[in-house]
Amino acid sequence: MAKKNIEDVDLYAILDLQITATESEIKKAYRKKALQCHPDKNPDDPKAAETFHELSRALEILTDSSARAAYDKVLRAKAAAKLRHQELDSKRQKLKEDLERREREAVSGKGCNLTDEQKLAAEIQRLQKEGSRLLLEEQQRMKEEIQKSKNKFSPVWDPSLNRIKIKWKVDKCDTNNGGYDEDMLRKFLKKYGDITALIMSPKKKGSALVEFSTKDASDMAVELEKGLPDNPLTLKWVNERPVLTTKKNAAGPSLVCDRDYESVVLMKMRQAAERQRLIEEMMKEEQD
Secondary structure, three states: OOOHHHOOOHHHHHHHOOOOOOOHHHHHHHHHHHHHOOOOOOOOOOOHHHHHHHHHHHHHHOOOOOHHHHHHHHHHHHHHHHHHHHHHHHHHHHHHHHHHHHHHHHHEEEEEEEOHHHHHHHHHHHHHHHHHHHHHHHHHHHHHHHHHHHHHHOEEHHHOOOOEEEEEEOOOOOOHHHHHHHHHHHHHHHHHHOOEEEEOOOOOEEEEEEEEEOOOHHHHHHHHHHHOOEEOEEEEEOOOOOOOEEOOOOOOOOOOOOOOHHOOOOOOHHHHHHHHHHHHHHHHHHHH
8 A cells, every 4th residue: 555645644633633732632642542553452453553653653743843833734734725625616726726736846846945745744754864752652651551451461370269179989988098198199190280289078088179270280180180090080170160360369478588487377377277268168069
């Protein structure tokens, strides 16, 4: 697509603004529209880059006082000319266009007394050579806001929402619990990743719950782990399938150092409370 001459583009219309808009209003309108049409947010829209480029060019020209003054002069002249055109009949309009064309040719041949369009072109060329610090700053700010928005809504793995129920066969009179205890289960499961919690059912034999710190570890355990060949394990999601959330839980206080006795005590109390809660939930599920 051929690039339009700047005098043929209404930069204010691109930003949904009037010619009387302040610089602050121009910047605000740019940020709002640029966030909507930025190519990073519209990867499937082939016109997103072109639209973003038009917004950037509008910001660059309209926030430079000299370039904006030259552009506004051309814009007002074109608006006045358009109004005059509408008032002329077809014959007079043709004569007027021929006269204006001859005037432009005469001026360009002399190399002096530049027209408003030529003055605007000179200002645009100056901006391209100098570069626009404001435009670069705004584009960088836009990228940071988009990245911040992506990070804010990134899926988060919460182990407490993704527990796995473990089952195996065991006779009621089997004091060996089918060959499994907590140490044995940990031996089978730890190869997939960090285990945040593992609870053997206190009432029902052949049953346990486990939580992994990551989704990959959980997925692999459910898919691959079979346990003892003569008494295989069955692993199933408590919630039937993995659950991802976009809200990060507030991180608990961390240890200042190994000698911080109070922190160690608090951490162990929290772990004990979590373990008790898991046991209560398991018992409730088994009753249901």
